[in-house]
Amino acid sequence: MLKKRIIPILLLKDGRLVKGINFSNYRDVGNPISSAAVYNSQQVDELIVLNIDSDSFKPLASILKELSSVCFMPLTLGGGVKSFDDAALLIAEGADKVVVNSLCYEAPDEVRKISNHFGKQALVCAIDVRYQEGQYFVFSKCGACKEFESFEQALKRRVSLGAGEILVQSIDHDGTMKGYDLNMVNYASSIVEKLPILASGGCGDYNDIKTLFLSTSADAAVCGSLFNFSDSNPIRAKSFLSNYDIPLKKV
């Protein structure tokens, strides 16, 4: 049977890895290539690398060759993808899947083109949300731009553009290490019934991953701060979770 995934997410800014809180106040946390190599040696399930340099795709493109030479696990790359050609470049140089978010609003036809050409399974559509005044609002451009459609409409938009997986990120929980926004994950799973859901934002310890898998149907736990700021790693996360009947990769 299909296993649950634990996926570290690396944010790239000015060629360095960074981590922030609520999508701001980013701190340097290291070298992307060495971090990826360490995760590879720890047999991590997958790695997401997002470029958060606004308006520039170059930082990600420039480290691509080296990144894919040290990673023998799935690589999901994105951030600042502005066209089909950008996506094609990522895939040609080693990405298994491409992540898009703002492109769903700026140039939806490009998103459809990526899905049609490479197949749905190569396209992850991310959605970033904040919980305000009793409801979820959707933001693009790394949390800077509030979109005027509901969470439900935004999810459906991504499905209709040919997404293979949906990456739901909570801006409120991001970097707080207080646990995932379970309501957000459950809501997204109820609207998007047919595609795998990756949950992101707030993971602070192994218990948070356990709670995510036991109380939502999320297919993957995406972790940012967890492996950067605490004495933890994917191997120990798996050992912890193996006590709770959660199906995980067997090597």
Next chain:
Amino acid sequence: MIGIFDHKAGNLASVTNSVYELGFDPIRVNNQNQFSDITHLILPGVGSFQKAADYINSIGNIKKTLDERKIPVLGICLGMQLMGRNSEEAPGLGLSIVNDTVHKLSDNNIRVPHVGWNTVTEKQQHPIMTGIKHDRDFYFVHSYAFTNVDASWVVATSTHDQEFAAIIAHNNYVGVQFHPEKSQSNGLRLIENFCLWNGAWNEND
């Protein structure tokens, strides 16, 4: 030298890297003239069946050349699907090494695409699985598969609400639905086994 076929529909970097890291000599090929240099051929794949099929068919009857020289061939994901007759995904003719159609995975009870790590269960022995423990997980990312699992060319299966072929084989051809170049230690072991394989295998050995 291990040939990596560039059918313009995918990611060659990962496969090339893994062959190189294992100590073999990878070379990208896209026409039959280059086949005289290679000892093995890998057909990788991300992308659409039609584009890849059209490209392969446009460069002439590669199956004839491969069979004459008995070159071992490994098809990965889309590369494996190209070994079929055709696919529900799009028009285009595969190589018909196995006479079967690739079908869409059903999403009636489960989320599709099938993405992530899943168990590969061997039904027959094959040299590419040498030294790999039984029922281990490999990385899958696909929406289409060979769903006729009773055929003699099915070496291993996996299940995503329905059973489908994870590994198929016929003579010097072997296909894997998962991505060994992304399946870390077990995947790399499989690629290494392939690069050392002489292409000999019979159904139900």
